[in-house]
Amino acid sequence: MAPDHRPLNTEHLASVCGQNRVMHELAIATELVRQLGKLAAQHGAGRVQELTVTAGAMRGIVPEALEMAFSYAAKGTCADGAVLRLETVQPVARCRQCDTRYNPTGDSFLCPSCGQANAELVAGNDIVLASVTLEDGSPE
Structure with a gap:
């Protein structure tokens, strides 16, 4: 089911999270x-009916922008009207x-511990x- 590609009100999204953020959340929502x-x-x-997304804090997702973008991308699809729950995962480095x-x-x-700046992000x-x-109410 393809999303309804009507013009998105990017002015409101941009006022909420900045112009460069608009496409970031819309790309995530479309996927x-x-x-x-x-x-x-x-x-x-x-x-x-509902979906839960976990997103790392390092992704910089603006929850309101993702909700708006998801609502737009889901129009006319099986996800139209679905409740989106976003849980943020704090970064962990090693x-x-x-x-x-x-x-x-x-x-x-x-x-x-050692003061070095030699880390990898593991979460x-x-x-x-x-x-x-x-x-049907079955969780996936």
Whole structure:
């Protein structure tokens, strides 16, 4: 089911989250709708009632902008009217020097144990379709 490609009121979205953010959330919402269409078809469901998305804080998703973009992208699809729940996952880094896992703050990835800035992000950067409730009420 293809989304209804009517013009999006980007002025309101831009006022909420800044002009460059508009396409970010819309691209995420469009991909969510695509995945939901596949899931609904695989399970013979007519519509999606609810979905939970977990997103890393490092993604910088503005919840209101994602909700608006999802509502727009879902129009005329099996996800039209679905409730979107967004859960934010805080970032976790692992120091490559001493193997300490920690929560980086702001733009600082300095290890609190050894002080090195040699870390990899191990959580808090993904976007995951965590659960879906289809028309029959079965969680996926």
